[in-house]
Amino acid sequence: MSSSWGQQLKLSIFGQSHGEAIGVTIDGLPAGMVIDMPRLLAEMARRAPGQSALTTPRKEADAPEFLSGVLNGRTTGQPICLVIRNTSQRSRDYGDGVDLVRPGHADYSGHVRYFGFEDWRGGGSFSGRLTAPIVAAGALCSQWLEEKGVRIACHVQQLGSVKDMSFLDAAPDKDYTYLKEMHLPVLTQGLDERMAEEVMAARSEQDSIGGVLECMITGLPAGLGAPFFDSVESVLSHLLFSVPAVKGVEFGAGFGFAGMRGSQANDAFRMAEGRIVTETNHAGGVNGGVSNGMPVVFRSAIRPTPSIAKTQQTVSLKAGENAELAVRGRHDPCILPRAVPVIEAMAAIAVMDLWKERAQCLM
Numbered sequence: 341m342s343s344s345w346g347q348q349l350k351l352s353i354f355g356q357s358h359g360e361a362i363g364v365t366i367d368g369l370p371a372g373m374v375i376d377m378p379r380l381l382a383e384m385a386r387r388a389p390g391q392s393a394l395t396t397p398r399k400e401a402d403a404p405e406f407l408s409g410v411l412n413g414r415t416t417g418q419p420i421c422l423v424i425r426n427t428s429q430r431s432r433d434y435g436d437g438v439d440l441v442r443p444g445h446a447d448y449s450g451h452v453r454y455f456g457f458e459d460w461r462g463g464g465s466f467s468g469r470l471t472a473p474i475v476a477a478g479a480l481c482s483q484w485l486e487e488k489g490v491r492i493a494c495h496v497q498q499l500g501s502v503k504d505m506s507f508l509d510a511a512p513d514k515d516y517t518y519l520k521e522m523h524l525p526v527l528t529q530g531l532d533e534r535m536a537e538e539v540m541a542a543r544s545e546q547d548s549i550g551g552v553l554e555c556m557i558t559g560l561p562a563g564l565g566a567p568f569f570d571s572v573e574s575v576l577s578h579l580l581f582s583v584p585a586v587k588g589v590e591f592g593a594g595f596g597f598a599g600m601r602g603s604q605a606n607d608a609f610r611m612a613e614g615r616i617v618t619e620t621n622h623a624g625g626v627n628g629g630v631s632n633g634m635p636v637v638f639r640s641a642i643r644p645t646p647s648i649a650k651t652q653q654t655v656s657l658k659a660g661e662n663a664e665l666a667v668r669g670r671h672d673p674c675i676l677p678r679a680v681p682v683i684e685a686m687a688a689i690a691v692m693d694l695w696k697e698r699a700q701c702l703m
Contacts, residue, residue, distance in 0.1 A: 343465075345578070345579065345582070346367075346368070346689075346693055347693060347697060348368055348693050348696035348697050348700065349366070349367070349368035349369075349481070349689065349692050349693040349696055350365075350366070350367040350368055351364060351365070351366055351367075351474075351477055351689065352364065352365045353470055353473055353474065355423075355424075355426075355465075355470065355473075356459040356461065356462075356464040356465050356467070356469075357426070357461060357462035357463050357464060357465075357467035357469040357470070358426065358459070358461035358462045358464075359426060359459065360425070360426060361423045361424060361425045361426060362423070362424050362426065362469060362470055362472060362473055363421065363422055363423035363424060363473050364421075364422060364473035364474065364476060364477050365419050365420065365421045366409070366419065366420040366421075366422075366477050366480065367419040367420075368692075368693075368696065369409070369415050369417075369420060369480060369481075369484065370415065370417060370484070371414075371415055371416055371417030372414055372415065372417075373414060373415040373480075373483070373484060374413060374414055374483075375406075375410055375413055375414065375415065375480070375483075376483055377413075379479065379483065380404065380476065380479045380480070381403070382520075383475055383476075383478070383479040383482075383681055383685070384402045384403070384404065384472065384475060384476060384479070385402070386475075386520065386678075386680065386681040387402070387471065387472060387475045387678050387681045387682060388401075388402045388472075388678075389672075389678070394523065394524070394536060394539045394540075394672075394673065394674055394677055395672050395673075395674075395677060395678055401425075401427060402424055402472050403424065403425075404422045404423070404424050404473075404476045405422060405423050405424070405425070406420065406421070406422050407421040407422065407423060408420065408421045409421060420480070422473065422476055423473075424472050424473055424476070426469075438451050438456075438458075438460045438657055439656055439657050439658045439659075440654050440655075440656055440657075440663055440665045441654055441655060441657060442646065442647065442654070442665065442667055443646060443652045443653070443654055443665075444643075444646025444647075445463060445466070445646050445647070446463065446466035447460065447463075448657075450464070450465075450466055451657070462669075466584060467584070468583075468584045468585060468675070468678075471583060471584075471679075471682045471685075474682060474685050474686065474689075475681050475682055475685045477685065477689060478681075478682075478684060478685020478686065478687075478688040478689050479685065479688075481685075481688040481689050481691075481692040482684070482685075482688040484692060485559075485688055485691060485692060485695070488559065488695070489559040490557065490558070490559040490560060490691060491516070491557070491558045491559055492555065492556070492557050492684050492687050492688055492691075493507070493516035493517075493519055493555070493556050493558075493684075494519065494525065494553055494554065494555040494556075494680050494681075494683050494684050494687075495507075495516075495519055495525045495526055495527055495553070495554055495680075496524055496525060496526055496532075496535060496551055496552070496553060496676050496677075496680070497551075497552045497553065497554040497639060498551045498552040499524070499535040499538055499539070499549065499550075499551035499674065499676055500535070500538040500539075500542070500549045500550075500551060501538065502531065502534045502535050502538055504526045504527050504528050504531055504554075505527050505528055506554060506637075507527075507554055507555075507556040507635070507637050508592070508593075508621055508622075508624075508637055510527055512556065512558055512621075512634075512635045513558070516556075523677050524536060524676070524677055525680060535551075538674075539673050539674040540673075542644075542673050542674065543673035545650075546648060546649035546650045547644075547648050547650055547673070548644040548645035548646075548647075548648050548671075548672070548673050548674060548675075549644050549673065549674050550585075550641070550642050550643045550644040550645075550674070550675075550676070551641075551642055551674070551676050552639050552640065552641055552642065553639065553640045553642060553676065553679060553680060553683050554637065554638070554639045554640075555637070555638055555639070555640070555683055555684065555687055556635050556636070556637050557625070557635060557636040557637075557687055557691060558635045560625065560631045560633065560635075560636060560691065561631065561633060562616075562630070562631055562632050562633035563630060563631060563698060564630065564631040564691075564694040564695060564697075564698050565626065565629050565630040565631055565694055566629055566630065566697075567628055567629045567630070568629065570629070570697070571626070571628075571629025571630070572625075572626045572629060572630065572631055572636065572694065573591050573626055573629065573638075574629065575690045575693065575694055576589075576636075576638060576686070576687065576690045577589050578690075579686040579687075579689060579690050580638075580640050580683065580686055582686070583640070583679065583682055583683070583686065585642045585643050585645075585675050585679055586640045586641065586642060586643075587641050587642075587643045588640070588641030589638060589639070589640050589641070590638065590639050591623070591624035591626060591636075591637065591638045592621060592622050592623045592624025592625070592626070592637055592638075593605065593622040593623075593624070594624075594639060596622075597622070600622075604622075605622050606622075607619065607620045607621060607622055607623050607634075608620070615633070616633065617633070617634065618632065618634055621634050621635060621637060624636060624637045624638060625637060631694075640679075640683055642675055642676055642679055644674075645671055645672045645673065645674065645675050647667045647669065647671035647672075648667060648671070649666055649667060649668075650666065651664050651665070651666045652664070652665050652666070652667075653665075
């Protein structure tokens with residue numbers, strides 16, 4: 341089923357953008373883990389709509405309700421089910437059924453896939469609204485991982501034509517928690533202001549803009565993952581490409597490898613303070629699908645929001661003819677600010693599953 345994922349840690353999401361609620365079931369969290377609710381709510385707030393002029397004005401509290409698996413603030417070891425109520429739906433913005441299919445959306449492909457019985461309101465099950473329960477699940481996984489010394493940081497490496505430096509060129513042991521406090525998290529001071537100008541320029545032209553998010557996972561031991569189908573890259577990519585806005589993923593030097601020779605691309609192994617490290621990290625912390633103990637660094641290309649007010653060419657399913665469409669409703673001119681906690685959440689979910697699989701091997 342496309343709504344379920346995982347081996348050692350199992351997730352299943354449910355709900356639609358304009359339904360009563362959305363939610364997730366999480367199976368695999370250990371018993372006795374304290375739920376840090378302020379931390380969980382802070383992560384939800386980072387993803388929530390209506391934060392600034394850079395995002396959609398739709399307002400949602402995004403307050404998770406635990407239906408099972410938690411008692412007196414601690415996990416019970418049983419599957420956790422949490423729901424998030426939808427409180428600000430405006431289905432009238434989408435007409436009375438699928439007719440003019442929106443370019444860049446799943447209106448047409450979803451209509452074919454589900455034989456016309458899909459919930460088409462606001463994108464239904466294809467909507468980025470479904471990333472809210474993912475962020476909740478990821479926040480829980482992050483709490484567990486941080487007890488193991490794992491840290492996940494993410495920044496906007498590119499927004500339109502504005503580019504930030506890379507984690508590959510930054511200090512991996514620096515404290516990057518400040519990034520969580522930034523609406524447009526960047527490594528280079530003041531660059532977020534230039535990025536915000538790009539977003540507002542696109543908005544003024546009734547358009548949208550995309551970019552690249554770069555994520556770094558530190559504190560991972562060597563040995564997580566496996567060759568081929570369960571590699572670190574495979575597990576992470578599976579989840580990353582589940583995010584509706586993600587259209588590309590690369591690890592380490594990524595597509596930059598195409599312009600290198602082996603002598604440039606290889607990361608030399610060295611001893612440092614009694615442990616094995618690499619002088620560079622072109623491989624992004626992974627060799628042969630298995631973590632090598634260096635920071636895992638990857639980038640996700642985020643497409644421009646497909647919902648734009650500009651008139652676009654499309655077709656009418658009902659009339660069977662060409663048509664024009666200007667999308668109505670409340671939409672993000674740039675999805676990057678709200679996508680940052682989603683990418684972090686997916687990384688946390690993937691790493692926890694990999695960690696638990698490794699633990700099984702050692703038993």
